Amino acid sequence: MRTEPDALGTHQGQASLLRQAPSMAALLCIFPVGVLADRWGARRIITLGSLVFTVGSALVLAAPVFGVAAAGLVVQSVGESMILVAALGALCTYVDDPQARGAAFSTFAAVNPVIYVVAPIIAAAVLGPVGWRGRRALRRGSPDT
Secondary structure (H helix, E strand, C coil): CCCHHHHCCCCHHHHHHHHHHHHHHHHHHHHHHHHHHHHHCHHHHHHHHHHHHHHHHHHHHHCCCHHHHHHHHHHHHHHHHHHHHHHHHHHHHHCCCHHHHHHHHHHHHHHHHHHHHHHHHHHHHHHCCCCHHHHHHCCCCCCCC
16 A cells, blocks of 8 residues: 555655644644634634634545645644634633633543544544545544554
8 A cells, every 4th residue: 555645746855744734834823723712712713623624634635746635734734723722712711610620621631632542543443445545534633643
């Protein structure tokens, strides 16, 4: 089975960009997303982030060339960051009691890494025959999962 960079006809530098660009995009959008979540509300940003993530997944799924795949991964990463930032902001906003807020954040911190471990296992079982395009379309977590 061919790997992602091989299937897109990329060289090593482009493959490195394919792995790094989504993380850079996610880091650049954290603060603007936080401001938007304060102004528009966490629920709207989570919904918008889900839509952005879905559009990115569709781009990756249909990517005929490297540029489209890279753009799709960046869009996915921005959508994922929107969801996470707004979710953490919602916890801070809607949980008033300091004890309950601590419990909410600790639960979030405990469950979130589990999702990054469990989701790729489930995705591999479901999408194994489909290959990397299907896996990337439904990925959860880092670009290397």
